[in-house]
Amino acid sequence: MPNYAQLVSHTDAFTAGCLLLPGCIIGAMLAPISGRLLDKFGAQRPILLGNASILLSVICYSLYPGELSSLLFIVFYLFFAFGQGFSMGTIMTNGLSQLPEELNADGNAAMNTLLQLAGAVGTAVISTIVATAQAAEPTNIAHATMLGSIHGFFVLTVSAVLILCCSLKVFALIKKKNPAHA
DSSP, X not given: OHHHHHXXXXXXXXXXHHTTHHHHHHHHHHHHHHHHHHHXXXXXXXXXXXXXXXXXXXXXXXXXXXXXXHHHHHHHHHHHHHHHHHHHHHHHHHHHHTSOGXXXXXXXXXXXXXXXXXXXXXXXXXXXXXXXXXXXXXXXXXXXXXXXXXXXXXXXXXXXXXXXXXXXXXXXXXXXXXXXXX
């Protein structure tokens, strides 16, 4: 996203980095709140709320690529950070709680490894999509970056839809299996 802000919106690197700061602060502040919601209501509410917020964010980025002012960039990223703050920790905590206690260390290691791997693969895929668009139109790098970003956000939107559908399916199966924990 900072690369997009630099090339398409013509902001400098410092400004592009500062655009992420409010979202990072919100995401960090939400971790304990989502933990309290997990304790009070269970995993379903914070996970589905977080996943829906992430989906809304990537849809907004997809729909308004040419109109992305600094303010819109921040607002859309706030939705993304909100979603991440609500869902990521809750997903890990809920997943680990499903394991027998003697497997918690192994589960934690596996989840952290998969989280890092997924982040690296996701970054590589989206970077490749944007770089391919830039290579196809080297004379207008800003326009090419915007087109590549649109395609990248489409991929992220499809991914977010799949994640939300999988989450809904998991909670439906849990409710069917054990109606008292729904």
